[in-house]
Amino acid sequence: MPPSPERYFPTDYRQGRKAFITACEKAGIDSIARVHPTAKGPDGKPLFIDSAAMGPRGAKRALLLIAGTHGVEGYFGSGVETGLLREGLAAPEGARIVLVHALNPFGFAWDRRVNEDNVDLNRNFVDHAHPPDNPDYATLADAIAYRDASPAAVARADAVLLAYAKAHGAAKLREAISRGQYRFPKGLHYGGVAASWSHKMLRAILTEDLARVEKLVVIDFHTGLGETGAGEMIVEAAPASAIYRRAQAMWGGMVASSENGESVSAPLTGTLDQALAGWLPRVELTFAALEVGTRPFETVWDALRRDNWQNNFAPDQRLAGEIRQGCRDAFYPDTPEWKHAVFGHAQKAVAGALAAL
Ligand SMILES: [Zn+2]
Numbered sequence: 001m002p003p004s005p006e007r008y009f010p011t012d013y014r015q016g017r018k019a020f021i022t023a024c025e026k027a028g029i030d031s032i033a034r035v036h037p038t039a040k041g042p043d044g045k046p047l048f049i050d051s052a053a054m055g056p057r058g059a060k061r062a063l064l065l066i067a068g069t070h071g072v073e074g075y076f077g078s079g080v081e082t083g084l085l086r087e088g089l090a091a092p093e094g095a096r097i098v099l100v101h102a103l104n105p106f107g108f109a110w111d112r113r114v115n116e117d118n119v120d121l122n123r124n125f126v127d128h129a130h131p132p133d134n135p136d137y138a139t140l141a142d143a144i145a146y147r148d149a150s151p152a153a154v155a156r157a158d159a160v161l162l163a164y165a166k167a168h169g170a171a172k173l174r175e176a177i178s179r180g181q182y183r184f185p186k187g188l189h190y191g192g193v194a195a196s197w198s199h200k201m202l203r204a205i206l207t208e209d210l211a212r213v214e215k216l217v218v219i220d221f222h223t224g225l226g227e228t229g230a231g232e233m234i235v236e237a238a239p240a241s242a243i244y245r246r247a248q249a250m251w252g253g254m255v256a257s258s259e260n261g262e263s264v265s266a267p268l269t270g271t272l273d274q275a276l277a278g279w280l281p282r283v284e285l286t287f288a289a290l291e292v293g294t295r296p297f298e299t300v301w302d303a304l305r306r307d308n309w310q311n312n313f314a315p316d317q318r319l320a321g322e323i324r325q326g327c328r329d330a331f332y333p334d335t336p337e338w339k340h341a342v343f344g345h346a347q348k349a350v351a352g353a354l355a356a357l
Contacts, residue, residue, distance in 0.1 A: 005339055009079035014041065024052045032051050074107070076221050085099075103198050126269060220288070233349060236259060303330035307326075310323045
């Protein structure tokens with residue numbers, strides 16, 4: 001029986017980083033550390049994006065794996081990258097594999113989904129001179145990101161959202177909340193006002209490590225949506241598109257489009273997928289977010305709102321520890337069964353991508 005993948009999953013950002021670097025060393029590849037210019041972890045120490053690559057630098061075919069775009073979701077991606085390396089991940093002849101560990105190290109270290117500026121990194125890749133409008137979010141802003149966390153105030157906020165869902169449908173509400181917004185810095189799914197540090201570092205990694213690529217597959221590891229332990233390869237392309245067909249050839253029934261309601265995700269603005277498509281217009285790009293389910297939707301939603309309240313509106317730190325733990329639990333079910341299931345999805349996704357390269 002193969003060893004359990006459980007041991008690859010980290011206890012926190014710092015330990016996950018160490019395990020990733022050690023796994024790179026054991027695999028005989030160098031990792032590169034990019035230090036965050038200002039942010040520090042709860043331990044007061046610097047934070048890093050680490051990356052590593054195998055296969056020729058001038059490769060025309062490549063696989064890019066990204067962990068921790070959404071901070072706290074990085075427990076999953078970190079465990080996967082370390083585990084794949086420890087189990088002998090290898091690039092097909094002439095192809096390259098690039099691994100990015102903790103694209104949003106602040107969120108990972110602090111158990112938050114957002115970065116150091118309350119920005120959802122996967123909404124940050126827009127033209128900030130002309131950000132997309134989200135009028136539906138604006139209508140609901142105070143109900144989504146409540147300022148008062150007392151039970152009565154939260155019940156009032158929930159009633160506003162429920163009324164919206166009754167009038168416009170649950171899917172429309174979900175989209176209003178999660179699509180991305182650029183006007184409320186203390187709100188949820190805020191895309192920021194400028195390219196974040198992580199955004200710039202991702203661009204640098206592409207320039208340095210994938211300059212010659214013509215065919216690129218990307219898997220960005222996420223958690224929080226869907227049934228506990230289930231996995232879905234979310235593509236931001238319509239089912240009739242060439243991208244969707246390529247994704248299906250690699251991942252079969254795991255593929256779901258966010259554009260037609262078949263995915264657990266609503267259509268989004270400012271995503272990594274859209275960024276890469278813009279930066280690499282001549283590359284045959286197949287980008288998927290491997291989204292694995294953690295807890296019931298209500299639990300995840302509650303954790304996100306409480307985290308937002310604590311970090312933007314709370315009068316003191318009394319509930320900070322409990323709220324941080326709640327966010328970690330919501331995005332990282334620390335159980336052997338869950339780790340086994342989600343590591344299996346990741347292995348399958350990576351094997352499918354490598355076979356296509
Ligand atoms: Zn995510």
